[in-house]
Amino acid sequence: MKFSSSLKFNAVADWWDEYIAYDALKKYIYQLEKQQAGHEHLLLHDIESNEHSSLLRQGDASNTDSLFIPLLDRELKKIVLFYEHQEKELLDDLEELEKDVALQEEIGLRGGEHYQDFDEEDEEDDDSISRSPVGTRRRRKSSSAARGQRLPGGPSGLPDASPILRRQSISSNEDDGPGLETSYASLQPPKRGTLSKLQTKFTNMRDSITSSASATVEHTIWTSQSDYAYDTRLLYKRRITNLYISFTNLKSYVEINYSGFRKIIKKYDKVTYSELKDRYLHEVVEVALPFTQIAKDRVNDALNHLHDLYAKCVSRGDKNLARQQLRLHQRENIAWERDTVWRQMIGRERRGEGDTIDTAGATLVQEPEPAIVDIPTPVGKFKITKRKILKVLAAFLFAIMLNVQVVESEEANRCFAILTLCTFLWATEAIPLFVTSMFVPLLLVLCRVIRDNDDVRMSRTDATKYVFSIMFSPTIMLLIGGFTISSALSKTNIDRVLITRVLNLAGTRPSTVLLAFMGVSCFASMWISNVAAPTLCFTLIRPILRTLPPKSSFGPCLILAIALAANIGGQSSPISSPQNLIALQYMDPPLDWGRWFIVALPVSAISILIIWLFLLVSYHPARSPDGEGDIEIKPIRPTREAFTLKQYWVTFVCIVTIGLWCIAHQIEEYVGDMGVIAIIPIVAFFSTNVLKKDDFEHFMWTIVFLAMGGIALGKGVVSSGLLDVLDVAIRDLVTGVSLYGVVLILSPVVLVVSTFISHTIASVLLVPIAQAVGKSLPGHHENLLIFITGLICSTGMGMPVSGFPNQTAATQENELGEAYLTNVDFLKNGVPASIIATLVVSTVGFILMRVIGL
Incomplete structure (x- = not known):
C-alpha cells in the first residue's frame, strides 16, 4: 500500500x-x-x-x-x-483519574449506602430519583454491556462522554459516625428503574447469602459482589x-x-x-x-x-x-x-476485484453493464444488455451450425460448429476469453467429435482422457516456466537494476533516450513478458514525463514507442508471448531456441530501428513546444544497490535454463522436451524461497487456460477430420502459387485479424490454417508458415485494443488526468508501425527462415 x-x-x-x-x-x-x-x-x-x-x-x-x-x-x-x-491534556486526565481512584478506595463500600432499588411506590417520588440516579434499569444495561452486547456510542457499547464517574458531593460529620452522603452522576440521563417486590426480596436474599458465605473475607470496592461495587468498577473500566x-x-x-x-x-x-x-x-x-x-x-x-x-x-x-x-x-x-x-x-484490491484489464485482452468491468432495455417481471426488473444479446446470438448460431450440414463428415461438421462458436465468443468477448477456452473440452466431449487413429468416433470416456492429456502439454509447462522466470526477475528487482543501468547510458538527447527505451522495452518483453515489461517501463518514465514542458510531443511519442517495442518484443523469444508457444506446439519438429533467435532477433532489431525513425519524423519529439530550441531529458538515475547473493542465484538459474532451451534438440535424449527444462527454475526458485506460494497463485493463469483451450481446439480440428476438409479447400486456392506468394497472401490476413482481436486468440485461430496451407505446398513448409504467422500475430498494434501493451499505453494520463494518447495517435502511427513490422517479417524473416532450413 x-x-x-x-x-x-x-x-x-x-x-x-x-x-x-x-x-x-x-x-x-x-x-x-x-x-x-x-x-x-x-x-x-x-x-x-x-x-x-x-x-x-x-x-x-x-x-x-x-x-x-x-x-x-x-x-x-x-x-x-x-x-x-x-x-x-491526557496527562492531566490521567492525574485526575488516579486521584479519583484513590478517593474511591478511601470511600469504599460506604458510598453505596444510598444506592437502592426503586419500588413501584417510589416511581412517582422525584426526590428519591434525585437521590439515587443509578437505578435498577440502568444496572441491567450495565450488565448487558458487560456481556459484550453493543450499546450506542462506540465499540463495545462504550459511551462517548467523559469522565465516566464523577464525584459530586461528599460530606462527612464525625458526630454522625459513618453517615457519609455521596451522589454519582451517570453518563446518560437518569432513567427510572422498576422491580417487583418479589425481585427486590430475591436481590436482598442473594446479597445476604453472599455476605454470609464470605464473612471472613474483607471486601473492598474492587472485589465486592454488591451491585454498587459492580457498577462502580464498570464505570471506571470505561473511563x-x-x-x-x-x-x-x-x-x-x-x-x-x-x-x-x-x-x-x-x-x-x-x-x-x-x-x-x-x-x-x-x-x-x-x-x-x-x-x-x-x-x-x-x-x-x-x-x-x-x-x-x-x-x-x-x-x-x-x-x-x-x-x-x-x-x-x-x-x-x-x-x-x-x-x-x-x-x-x-x-x-487484495481480492483482485479492482477495475483491471485482463492479461488475455479482456476488460474486467466490475460496475454493472448498462441496460439497453429493462423488462419488469414479478421478481424484479430483467435487464437486457449488449453482452446478454451476444450470448443469445452465440447460442443461436451454435444451434444452427449443428443442424446445418456444412461439411460431409458428422464429426467434422460438429467441430466446425464448435470452431464457429468459439471464434464468435472470442471476437465479441461476450464472456471472458479464458472461459470460452474452457468451453472447448466440454463441447468436444459432449458432441463426440474426437476420433481415434482408425477414424472411429471415441466414446465420451476415452475422449475425455484424450482431451485432458493433450491440454497439459510440454508447451504449457514451458509457459509456466516463463512465468516463473518473469516473477523471479521482478521480485528480486533484477529487471529494474539492469534496465536503469542501461538507460543511464542513454544521456539526455530525446532521440537517444527514445531509442534506448524502445530497446529496453523490447528486451524486457523477451523475458518478463510483454504484459509486465511495458508496465515497468511506464513506471520508469514518470520522472521524465513530470519534467517535460507542457504540451511537449515527447511524452506521447515515448509512451507509444514503449508499447510498440513491447509488441515487437513479444515475437523475440519463445516465452515472451503465448502466441509463440502456440506456434511451437504446432511445429513438427518444434523449433529450438537457437534457431528461433537466429530469425527473431534480427527481425525485431530491424523493426525497432525503422519504427524509431518513423516516430522521429512523425512526432519531432526533440522540438520544444514553443519552437525555440530542443528539449533536454532528465537522465534516469541507476539504482545504487549492489547485487545480492539471491540476485546472483536467480541470474545463474535463468542463464542455465535459457542455455538449455537453446540446445534442447541436442540434449533431447537426456531431457526429453523443453517443457521438462522449464521445471528447473520452478524447483530452483520455490525451493529456495526466492518465490513463495503467493507468487505462484499470482501467475497469469487466464493465459494458461486460454492456451490450453487453444491447443485442445487445434487437436479437435485435426482429430475430427475438419483439417482434411480445409486442406483440400486450401490446396485448390494455392495451386500454382509459389511459397513466397503464399507468404504475401497470408501476412496481411494475419495482420488484420491480430489488430482487432487478442494476439493469442489470433494465433489460436490462424496457426492451424497456416499449418494446413503449409502441408498443401510441395516441400512441406508448414513450419515456415507457422513461424511467420506466430511472429506477425505480435505485430498487430494499430488500435488501442491491439494487445496488452497498447491497452496499458492508452490508460497513461498526465497530472491533469488527461490521456497522453488518443485513437488518432494509434491510427496515425500504430497502423504504419504494424505494416512496417509485418513487411520486415515477410521479407527479412522469410530469408532467415530459409537460411536455417525451414
Whole structure:
C-alpha cells in the first residue's frame, strides 16, 4: 500500500488536519524536480497557506534543499504544537483519574449506602430519583454491556462522554459516625428503574447469602459482589479504557508522522539527487518533542499506569488479563473508527476485484453493464444488455451450425460448429476469453467429435482422457516456466537494476533516450513478458514525463514507442508471448531456441530501428513546444544497490535454463522436451524461497487456460477430420502459387485479424490454417508458415485494443488526468508501425527462415 493511502487508513479521523501533509509535500517535490531539470520561473503554489514563491533555476541540490527544508520545518512545528497540547491534556486526565481512584478506595463500600432499588411506590417520588440516579434499569444495561452486547456510542457499547464517574458531593460529620452522603452522576440521563417486590426480596436474599458465605473475607470496592461495587468498577473500566485508547492514538500519531518524514525525504532525495534524509531526521526530527525518547517514555509510562489501574479496578490484580483486555478494546476502537470505504477498497484490491484489464485482452468491468432495455417481471426488473444479446446470438448460431450440414463428415461438421462458436465468443468477448477456452473440452466431449487413429468416433470416456492429456502439454509447462522466470526477475528487482543501468547510458538527447527505451522495452518483453515489461517501463518514465514542458510531443511519442517495442518484443523469444508457444506446439519438429533467435532477433532489431525513425519524423519529439530550441531529458538515475547473493542465484538459474532451451534438440535424449527444462527454475526458485506460494497463485493463469483451450481446439480440428476438409479447400486456392506468394497472401490476413482481436486468440485461430496451407505446398513448409504467422500475430498494434501493451499505453494520463494518447495517435502511427513490422517479417524473416532450413 502506498504511504498516502496507509496514512489515511491509519490516521485518527478527528486529527486528520494535524498529520504531516504528505500529498502536498510530494507535489512540492515534483515542482522542485521540474525546476532542477531546467524549467525556469516555475510557480510553487502552497495549497494550505495560499502562499506563492517563484522557483528559479539554480542547478544543484543545495538550492532545492533551501526551498524544501522550510516546508518540512513548518510541518514539524505543526506536529509539535499539536502533540504538546494533546499530551498535557491526557496527562492531566490521567492525574485526575488516579486521584479519583484513590478517593474511591478511601470511600469504599460506604458510598453505596444510598444506592437502592426503586419500588413501584417510589416511581412517582422525584426526590428519591434525585437521590439515587443509578437505578435498577440502568444496572441491567450495565450488565448487558458487560456481556459484550453493543450499546450506542462506540465499540463495545462504550459511551462517548467523559469522565465516566464523577464525584459530586461528599460530606462527612464525625458526630454522625459513618453517615457519609455521596451522589454519582451517570453518563446518560437518569432513567427510572422498576422491580417487583418479589425481585427486590430475591436481590436482598442473594446479597445476604453472599455476605454470609464470605464473612471472613474483607471486601473492598474492587472485589465486592454488591451491585454498587459492580457498577462502580464498570464505570471506571470505561473511563480507563477511553483514556488508554487516547494514549495509544497519540503514540500511533507519533509513529505515523515519523514514517511520513522518513518517506517523504527519501522520495525527495531520490528525485532531486540530494542526501537530506539522514541529516534532517537525526538533527531535526528526532530532537523534536514528540520524537524524543523522553516523550516516548512518558507515553509508555502512562500506558503502564493505566494497565495497573485497570488491574486494580477491574481485573482483580491480574495485570496480564488487564493488558489483554485493554488491547482488545484498542482493536475494537480501531475497527470502529477506521473509514469503512478504505477498508472496502483495500479488500477489493487484495481480492483482485479492482477495475483491471485482463492479461488475455479482456476488460474486467466490475460496475454493472448498462441496460439497453429493462423488462419488469414479478421478481424484479430483467435487464437486457449488449453482452446478454451476444450470448443469445452465440447460442443461436451454435444451434444452427449443428443442424446445418456444412461439411460431409458428422464429426467434422460438429467441430466446425464448435470452431464457429468459439471464434464468435472470442471476437465479441461476450464472456471472458479464458472461459470460452474452457468451453472447448466440454463441447468436444459432449458432441463426440474426437476420433481415434482408425477414424472411429471415441466414446465420451476415452475422449475425455484424450482431451485432458493433450491440454497439459510440454508447451504449457514451458509457459509456466516463463512465468516463473518473469516473477523471479521482478521480485528480486533484477529487471529494474539492469534496465536503469542501461538507460543511464542513454544521456539526455530525446532521440537517444527514445531509442534506448524502445530497446529496453523490447528486451524486457523477451523475458518478463510483454504484459509486465511495458508496465515497468511506464513506471520508469514518470520522472521524465513530470519534467517535460507542457504540451511537449515527447511524452506521447515515448509512451507509444514503449508499447510498440513491447509488441515487437513479444515475437523475440519463445516465452515472451503465448502466441509463440502456440506456434511451437504446432511445429513438427518444434523449433529450438537457437534457431528461433537466429530469425527473431534480427527481425525485431530491424523493426525497432525503422519504427524509431518513423516516430522521429512523425512526432519531432526533440522540438520544444514553443519552437525555440530542443528539449533536454532528465537522465534516469541507476539504482545504487549492489547485487545480492539471491540476485546472483536467480541470474545463474535463468542463464542455465535459457542455455538449455537453446540446445534442447541436442540434449533431447537426456531431457526429453523443453517443457521438462522449464521445471528447473520452478524447483530452483520455490525451493529456495526466492518465490513463495503467493507468487505462484499470482501467475497469469487466464493465459494458461486460454492456451490450453487453444491447443485442445487445434487437436479437435485435426482429430475430427475438419483439417482434411480445409486442406483440400486450401490446396485448390494455392495451386500454382509459389511459397513466397503464399507468404504475401497470408501476412496481411494475419495482420488484420491480430489488430482487432487478442494476439493469442489470433494465433489460436490462424496457426492451424497456416499449418494446413503449409502441408498443401510441395516441400512441406508448414513450419515456415507457422513461424511467420506466430511472429506477425505480435505485430498487430494499430488500435488501442491491439494487445496488452497498447491497452496499458492508452490508460497513461498526465497530472491533469488527461490521456497522453488518443485513437488518432494509434491510427496515425500504430497502423504504419504494424505494416512496417509485418513487411520486415515477410521479407527479412522469410530469408532467415530459409537460411536455417525451414
